[in-house]
Amino acid sequence: MENMSPEKANQVYDLLISKVGADEADRTAFAHEFKKTFHTKEWRYQSSMGFGGKFRTNENGVYIDCYQENESPEINLLIRQINRTLAAMNIKLNIDGIKASSK
Numbered sequence: 001m002e003n004m005s006p007e008k009a010n011q012v013y014d015l016l017i018s019k020v021g022a023d024e025a026d027r028t029a030f031a032h033e034f035k036k037t038f039h040t041k042e043w044r045y046q047s048s049m050g051f052g053g054k055f056r057t058n059e060n061g062v063y064i065d066c067y068q069e070n071e072s073p074e075i076n077l078l079i080r081q082i083n084r085t086l087a088a089m090n091i092k093l094n095i096d097g098i099k100a101s102s103k
Contacts, residue, residue: 004034008091012062016055019082020047020064030055049075062091 004012009031016022022045033039034057043055052067063083066075 003037004091006031006035009034011089015082015085016045016047019078020049020053022047062086
């Protein structure tokens, strides 16, 4: 497993922008965070899912979810679609380098 390349981070962030309206202003910080050896396990972003959109890392790869209060049938469908796309990207991050804190 490795850290996320800037190219892969931008692909992921393009997905978050296009599908859930993540803020373009946070792109550079996102890419910077996940290229580090000691990265966070959870990145919170504001989007159509409210302020509780989460990009997460674990031993199985990466995925998104959101706070329970932001869930709806439409949001849950969108999360499943995005997670299928993320799974196809086959991103495996260095989970030994996860920090306990989040953004």
